[in-house]
Amino acid sequence: MGQQMIPVEELIKSQKQPGFKYTPEDAPTEDYRDILFQLEKEGELEVIRVPEPYVEVTTKYGRKKKIPLEHTWHHKSCGQCGHIPGYSTSIFWLHRQFGFDYVDPSDQTSCTAWNYYASATSNAEAQVAVAVRNFAAAHETGRFPLIHCGTSFGHYKEVRHELLHHHDLRRKVRDIMERLGKKLVFPEEIVHYSEWVYAMRDKIAERQVIDMSHIVASVHPACHYHKLVEEDAIYDPEIYGAQRTAIVTGTLKALGIQIGEYSSWYDCCGFGFRHILVSRDFSRSFAVQRKIEVMKEEANPDIVVTHDTGCVTTLDQSQFAGKAHGKKVGIPVMSDSQIAALAMGAHPYKVLQLHWHNTENRPFLEKLGIDPDEKWREFEEALEKLKSGEKQYLTWEDADA
Amino acid sequence: MNNVVDINSIPLDLTGEKYKDVPYEEKERLFQEVKADERFHDVLYGCYECGVCVASCPSARFYDFSPRVIAQAVSREDVELIYTLMNDSIWDCSQCFSCDRCPRGNSPGGLITIMREVAVRNGLETAKEALEGYGRIIYKIMSTGTQVSPDMLQPNAFPDWGHHVNEIADNLDLWRRALPPETLHTVETGWSVSEKTIIELYLIWHMTGVMDMIKEIDEGLFMILQDVMEERLEDAGYDVTFDE
Ligand code: SF4
Ligand code: SF4
Numbered sequence: 001m002g003q004q005m006i007p008v009e010e011l012i013k014s015q016k017q018p019g020f021k022y023t024p025e026d027a028p029t030e031d032y033r034d035i036l037f038q039l040e041k042e043g044e045l046e047v048i049r050v051p052e053p054y055v056e057v058t059t060k061y062g063r064k065k066k067i068p069l070e071h072t073w074h075h076k077s078c079g080q081c082g083h084i085p086g087y088s089t090s091i092f093w094l095h096r097q098f099g100f101d102y103v104d105p106s107d108q109t110s111c112t113a114w115n116y117y118a119s120a121t122s123n124a125e126a127q128v129a130v131a132v133r134n135f136a137a138a139h140e141t142g143r144f145p146l147i148h149c150g151t152s153f154g155h156y157k158e159v160r161h162e163l164l165h166h167h168d169l170r171r172k173v174r175d176i177m178e179r180l181g182k183k184l185v186f187p188e189e190i191v192h193y194s195e196w197v198y199a200m201r202d203k204i205a206e207r208q209v210i211d212m213s214h215i216v217a218s219v220h221p222a223c224h225y226h227k228l229v230e231e232d233a234i235y236d237p238e239i240y241g242a243q244r245t246a247i248v249t250g251t252l253k254a255l256g257i258q259i260g261e262y263s264s265w266y267d268c269c270g271f272g273f274r275h276i277l278v279s280r281d282f283s284r285s286f287a288v289q290r291k292i293e294v295m296k297e298e299a300n301p302d303i304v305v306t307h308d309t310g311c312v313t314t315l316d317q318s319q320f321a322g323k324a325h326g327k328k329v330g331i332p333v334m335s336d337s338q339i340a341a342l343a344m345g346a347h348p349y350k351v352l353q354l355h356w357h358n359t360e361n362r363p364f365l366e367k368l369g370i371d372p373d374e375k376w377r378e379f380e381e382a383l384e385k386l387k388s389g390e391k392q393y394l395t396w397e398d399a400d401a
Numbered sequence: 402m403n404n405v406v407d408i409n410s411i412p413l414d415l416t417g418e419k420y421k422d423v424p425y426e427e428k429e430r431l432f433q434e435v436k437a438d439e440r441f442h443d444v445l446y447g448c449y450e451c452g453v454c455v456a457s458c459p460s461a462r463f464y465d466f467s468p469r470v471i472a473q474a475v476s477r478e479d480v481e482l483i484y485t486l487m488n489d490s491i492w493d494c495s496q497c498f499s500c501d502r503c504p505r506g507n508s509p510g511g512l513i514t515i516m517r518e519v520a521v522r523n524g525l526e527t528a529k530e531a532l533e534g535y536g537r538i539i540y541k542i543m544s545t546g547t548q549v550s551p552d553m554l555q556p557n558a559f560p561d562w563g564h565h566v567n568e569i570a571d572n573l574d575l576w577r578r579a580l581p582p583e584t585l586h587t588v589e590t591g592w593s594v595s596e597k598t599i600i601e602l603y604l605i606w607h608m609t610g611v612m613d614m615i616k617e618i619d620e621g622l623f624m625i626l627q628d629v630m631e632e633r634l635e636d637a638g639y640d641v642t643f644d645e
Binding site for chain 1: 438439440443457459460462463464492495496497498499501502511514517518520521528531532533534535538539542543546547548549550551553554559561562563565568569575576577578579580581582583584585586591592593594595597598599601602604605606608609610611614615618
C-alpha cells in the first residue's frame with residue numbers, strides 16, 4: 001500500500017466516540033413506514049406486520065426497526081444456495097437450535113436483482129412484481145420474510161421506494177397480482193438475516209461453546225446492505241460511534257472476537273454483478289488488491305467475516321488467482337451465520353459446509369481447538385451412508401449426530 | 402495506489418468522433434427515454450462535480466470510468482456525450498452503489514441502471530457486446546427462477562478458482578445430498594422452485610414486456626426461452642405468446 005494513504009491507526013483514533021446523538025426527528029429521509037401505513041389506510045396495499053416476538057434495533061438515523069425472531073419465511077439467495085450452501089444451512093441450523101418456527105419454501109423465486117444489476121434485462125415493473133409475488137407467497141404462509149441475500153435486501157428496499165412513490169407503478173403491479181390471484185402486499189420492514197443474527201447475538205453468545213477471544217476478524221460490510229437505501233441499516237453508538245454500520249461487527253464482538261481494522265473497509269468486494277460472470281479479471285483483482293491484501297497488511301486477521309452471497313464468493317474464490325500471482329492472500333472467508341453456528345458448536349462440514357469454500361480454513365479451525373481431520377472423517381462417514389444407499393439425504397438429526 | 406494494475410486501460414474517447422455518424426435525433430431520442438423513466442428524478446438532482454462518487458467507486462480504480470462524468474453529462478443534457486457514455490462507459494459500473502454517498506443526493510449507479518435498461522431496450526450493439534457470454538445466466542434466471550445453480554460449478558467455467566472447483570464438480574450430487582435443508586438438494590437450480598411459482602414468474606415476464614428486451618439483445622436466446630416458457634405455460638392452461 002502506498003505512503004500516500006492515511007495510516008489506519010489515524011482513522012481509528014479519529015472515530016467519534018460513543019456519545020454521538022441520534023436524532024430521528026432530524027433524519028434526512030422520510031420514514032417509509034408512515035407512507036406504507038398511509039397507503040394501507042387508503043386501501044392501496046396491505047402491510048405484512050412484523051410478528052411477535054421481535055427485537056428492536058436502531059438504524060442509521062436513530063429510528064427503531066423491528067427484527068422478528070421467529071415465524072419467518074426464508075428468502076434464500078442464488079449465490080449462497082448455489083455455491084456456498086453452508087451459509088443458508090447455518091442460518092437454518094441457528095433457528096432450529098433456538099426452536100424457532102420458520103419455513104424454507106419452494107414457492108419462491110430469486111429477487112432476480114443479480115441479473116438486473118448485471119444485464120439490465122428487466123424493468124422496474126417486473127422487478128417490483130417479482131418482489132411482491134414473493135412477499136405475497138410469504139404472507140400466504142402466515143410468516144414474515146427474512147432475506148438471506150444482501151443484494152435482495154438492498155434491491156427490495158429500492159423496490160419499496162419505487163412502489164411507495166409511483167402511483168402508476170402500484171396500479172400496474174396491483175393488476176399483475178390480480179391476474180396471479182394475489183394481493184398487493186408489502187412487509188412493514190425489509191429484514192436481512194444478518195440483522196436477525198445481530199438481534200440474537202447475546203442469546204447466541206450465551207450458548208457459545210467455542211472460545212473465540214483469541215481470534216481477529218476483519219469485517220466486510222456488504223455494499224447493498226449499508227449503501228443502497230442506507231436508512232434502515234443497523235447502526236449502534238457502541239460500534240464505531242455509529243459512524244459505520246454495526247452489522248456483523250456487533251455480532252462478532254458479542255462472541256468475543258477481536259476486530260481487525262483496515263482502511264479499505266468501505267470498498268466493495270469486487271463482485272460487480274456482470275463482472276464476476278463475464279469480466280472476472282476485474283473482480284479478482286479488486287478483491288485481492290483492494291480488500292484481502294489490505295486486510296493482510298494492516299490487520300493480518302484469522303478470518304474475514306461478511307454477510308452476502310457475492311462478498312463471500314468473491315473474497316474467498318479470488319484468492320486462488322492471487323496466490324498464483326504471489327499476492328499476500330490466504331485468509332478464510334465466512335458469513336456471520338457460519339461463525340455464529342461454529343461458536344455454538346455446529347459441525348464445520350455437516351453444517352458450515354466448509355468444503356465448498358476455497359481458501360484454506362484448516363488453520364483457523366485448529367486455532368479454535370477443532371481438529372479438521374477428525375471432523376472431515378465424521379463427514380465422510382455420513383457421506384458413506386449416502387453412497388451405500390442407506391440414506392438418500394443428510395438430515396438435521398445427522399448434522400448434529 | 403501503487404500496486405493496482407490497470408487491467409483494462411482502453412481509454413475512453415470522449416471527443417464524440419466515434420459516433421459522429423449516428424444522427425443527433427437518435428441520440429436525443431435515447432436520452433429522452435432515459436429521462437422519461439419514472440425513477441429518473443429519484444437518482445439525479447444535478448451535480449457539484451465534487452468527485453465524492455469517483456473516490457468511492459471501484460470501477461474508477463480499474464477502468465477509464467467516472468460516475469462524475471456520467472452525472473455531469475446527464476445533468477447538463479449533453480446529448481452527444483451521453484450517447485458516448487451509454488455505449489462505452491456504463492457497462493464498466495459494478496452497481497455497488499458506493500456512489501450513493503453523493504452529497505447532492507444523486508445515485509450515479511441508479512442513473513446507470515436506467516441508462517443500461519435503455520441501451521438494452523434499444524438493442525445497442527455495445528450492450529450486446531457487454532453481455533456476450535452472459536446469455537446462459539439470463540436463461541437460467543428467467544427459466545428457473547434462480548440465477549446460480551450448483552451445476553454451473555464446472556472447471557471450464559471457473560478456471561481461475563482452481564482445482565477446488567474440480568473437486569466440487571466431481572462430488573456435486575453427493576455433496577448436495579449432504580445438505581440438511583430439503584430445498585437445497587437440487588443441482589439444476591439454486592433451490593427447489595415449485596411449478597406454480599415458475600408459472601407465476603413466466604406470467605410476470607409476459608405482462609411486463611421483459612421478453613421484448615431479450616429479443617432486442619439476443620434473438621437466439623429469445624427463441625429458446627420462448628419455447629420453454631410457452632410450452633410450460635400451455636401445460637398449465639395458459640394460452641400465452643411472447644412474440645406479439
Ligand atoms: S455503482 Fe457504479 S458508479 Fe457507483 S460507485 Fe459503484 S461502480 Fe462506481
Ligand atoms: S458525488 Fe454527486 S455531486 Fe459529487 S461529482 Fe459525484 S454525482 Fe456529482
